[in-house]
Amino acid sequence: MSDVAIVGVGCTGFKSVTPDVSYKEMMFEAATRAYQDAGNISPRKDIDAFISVAEDYWEGISIFDEFVPDQLGAVMGHLFTICGDSIIGLSTAYMLIKTGYFDVVALESHGKPSDLLTLYDVVSFAMDPVLNRPLGGHPFYVGGMEMNRFLCETGNTKEQCAMVVAKNKGNALPNPYAAYGADIEVEDVLCSNPYFYPLNRLDISQPADGGIVLVLASSEVAHKLNDNPIWVRGVGWICETPSLETRCWSEAIYARMAAQMAYKKAGINTPSREVDFAEVDDMFSYKELQHMEALRLCGKGQAGKLTEEGVTRIDGDLPINPSGGMLGMGWPLEASGMQRLLEVVLQLRGEAGSRQLPDVEVGVAQSWRGVPTTTGAVAVLSNC
Amino acid sequence: MATEKILDVRRMTHWPGHMEADYIYTLGIAGERFFREIKENGRISGAKCKQCGQIFVPARLYCEKCFDKLTEWVDIGTKGRVYTFTVAYVDIKGEKLEEPIIYALIKFDGTVGGLVHKLGEVALCDLRVGLPVEAVFKPQPDRTANINDIKYFKPAK
Numbered sequence: 001m002s003d004v005a006i007v008g009v010g011c012t013g014f015k016s017v018t019p020d021v022s023y024k025e026m027m028f029e030a031a032t033r034a035y036q037d038a039g040n041i042s043p044r045k046d047i048d049a050f051i052s053v054a055e056d057y058w059e060g061i062s063i064f065d066e067f068v069p070d071q072l073g074a075v076m077g078h079l080f081t082i083c084g085d086s087i088i089g090l091s092t093a094y095m096l097i098k099t100g101y102f103d104v105v106a107l108e109s110h111g112k113p114s115d116l117l118t119l120y121d122v123v124s125f126a127m128d129p130v131l132n133r134p135l136g137g138h139p140f141y142v143g144g145m146e147m148n149r150f151l152c153e154t155g156n157t158k159e160q161c162a163m164v165v166a167k168n169k170g171n172a173l174p175n176p177y178a179a180y181g182a183d184i185e186v187e188d189v190l191c192s193n194p195y196f197y198p199l200n201r202l203d204i205s206q207p208a209d210g211g212i213v214l215v216l217a218s219s220e221v222a223h224k225l226n227d228n229p230i231w232v233r234g235v236g237w238i239c240e241t242p243s244l245e246t247r248c249w250s251e252a253i254y255a256r257m258a259a260q261m262a263y264k265k266a267g268i269n270t271p272s273r274e275v276d277f278a279e280v281d282d283m284f285s286y287k288e289l290q291h292m293e294a295l296r297l298c299g300k301g302q303a304g305k306l307t308e309e310g311v312t313r314i315d316g317d318l319p320i321n322p323s324g325g326m327l328g329m330g331w332p333l334e335a336s337g338m339q340r341l342l343e344v345v346l347q348l349r350g351e352a353g354s355r356q357l358p359d360v361e362v363g364v365a366q367s368w369r370g371v372p373t374t375t376g377a378v379a380v381l382s383n384c
Numbered sequence: 385m386a387t388e389k390i391l392d393v394r395r396m397t398h399w400p401g402h403m404e405a406d407y408i409y410t411l412g413i414a415g416e417r418f419f420r421e422i423k424e425n426g427r428i429s430g431a432k433c434k435q436c437g438q439i440f441v442p443a444r445l446y447c448e449k450c451f452d453k454l455t456e457w458v459d460i461g462t463k464g465r466v467y468t469f470t471v472a473y474v475d476i477k478g479e480k481l482e483e484p485i486i487y488a489l490i491k492f493d494g495t496v497g498g499l500v501h502k503l504g505e506v507a508l509c510d511l512r513v514g515l516p517v518e519a520v521f522k523p524q525p526d527r528t529a530n531i532n533d534i535k536y537f538k539p540a541k
Contacts, residue, residue, distance in 0.1 A: 018391070019396040019398070020389060020390045020396055028423065058405060060401055061460060120476050120477075120478075121476060124476065125405075129409040129500075130409050130411060130415060130499070130531070131442065131531055132500055132531075134530055134532050135487070135500065135501065135531065135532070135533050136473060137472055137475070137476065137485055138472060138474055138476045138478070140478075141470050141472045141485075141487045142468030143470075144471070144472065144487075145468045145470045145487060146467060146468070147470075148468045148469060148513070149467065149468035149513070152468070152513050165391070193473065193474075193480075194471070195472070195474050196470045196471055196472050196473070197470050197471040197473075198476075198510055199470075212427055217454060241448060242499070243390070243448075244489065244500050245441065245442065245489070245497040245498050245499065245500065246448060246497040249467065249468060249489070251391075261431070282523070348472075366537065376429050
């Protein structure tokens with residue numbers, strides 16, 4: 001079976017609002033850039049299949065996948081729409097190529113939450129309609145409940161979570177794609193308004209508009225399209241349970257098991273030593289710590305301490321979210337995992353500009369599908 | 385990719401959309417019985433799996449671990465413990481609430497699962513993981529067989 005590489009990336013960049021473009025134009029822009037990056041291929045001739053990651057309620061259109069082909073050059077093409085996070089989309093693209101039926105696959109995801117006037121009502125609509133929704137309220141209380149239990153069980157602290165926010169917003173400052181870069185102090189986070197104890201306002205990622213397209217190819221054609229292909233060494237994804245009542249609240253099992261699957265495929269036994277850097281979901285500040293532990297980048301209860309010691313800083317031994325994460329780049333709904341993938345690709349290519357990490361060979365991207373889910377996905381990428 | 389971009393913000397227009405989306409959510413066989421027990425008898429029920437022996441709360445028709453059908457119903461009492469909690473200070477629009485709302489996951493000894501609900505009659509400074517709590521029901525005539533037939537949980541005596 002052929003190996004699979006990422007041979008093209010295209011991104012619109014992320015903004016808090018984008019009143020100048022439609023979601024279709026956003027997709028068109030990201031696709032145009034990705035196809036050019038992949039050796040200037042034509043989607044009408046050179047791409048064998050297309051995957052879009054989107055959901056109807058985010059888009060405000062029933063059967064959204066029917067609205068995808070035109071702006072990707074996919075009319076009369078083989079198109080799938082994946083409902084989930086974009087790293088689940090990557091897993092699908094990976095498998096399509098592995099079947100041998102397809103050599104070149106384009107993967108698209110975008111978010112335009114500024115079009116959604118009732119964003120958190122839509123999130124709320126994802127909660128169990130009989131058991132949970134009648135209680136009302138902002139659905140991110142689930143994050144507050146999870147953070148409380150996580151800190152209680154692991155000994156990580158609210159201050160260490162605030163350090164994640166300051167680090168990631170700082171990392172985002174030199175990232176031209178990021179919407180929420182800022183030079184802030186840990187104190188600013190701790191003094192921001194309490195939202196869902198122990199979550200403060202600045203512990204929570206803010207919505208952002210933007211789109212990303214990746215082009216993937218089999219090893220047979222990868223080198224023809226790009227001199228610097230980034231190899232997908234392993235993918236994994238897991239759905240735990242939607243039930244708030246029966247799920248595991250003490251750790252991110254979905255991330256641990258998705259990583260287990262991806263590491264096994266990639267031949268990684270000791271991730272803390274073999275992974276050079278990671279981009280992980282940081283929808284809420286504590287999620288970065290929880291996900292680091294689930295990815296076995298450190299032991300249980302150690303992530304906060306490593307953050308405090310500066311190990312996860314961009315100049316530390318194990319940089320986490322050099323892009324700025326979602327706290328720094330923004331939360332583009334289902335494209336959040338794609339932001340993680342994009343940064344891992346740019347870093348492994350040596351194209352991350354002033355935030356470039358030296359001597360990196362293996363990077364991990366991890367996503368979570370957000371409140372109220374327990375679904376996550378992991379990809380291991382390498383440049384050799 | 386577009387070569388001409390809009391430069392005048394006053395030219396940026398949009399079409400407002402509104403989506404009607406009304407549903408009824410069928411409670412189902414187990415849900416019907418679970419909520420009727422609350423409404424008629426003030427009882428919280430679990431369902432026991434014959435294969436793994438675990439009791440699931442709220443009671444349901446199938447075991448998520450064994451994929452077995454659950455037929456044995458158990459009254460689990462009305463007292464549990466706070467497994468985790470949060471204090472919400474903002475509403476769904478992000479506006480500050482006049483009174484914060486406390487949400488908690490309540491677990492019941494010897495069972496799997498629990499109930500997500502609000503806490504009442506408790507000072508914020510007394511909140512803690514592990515706090516013993518009990519259900520406070522609406523008066524029987526006001527109950528309509530839904531999760532809000534329980535008003536909230538309060539610290540147990």
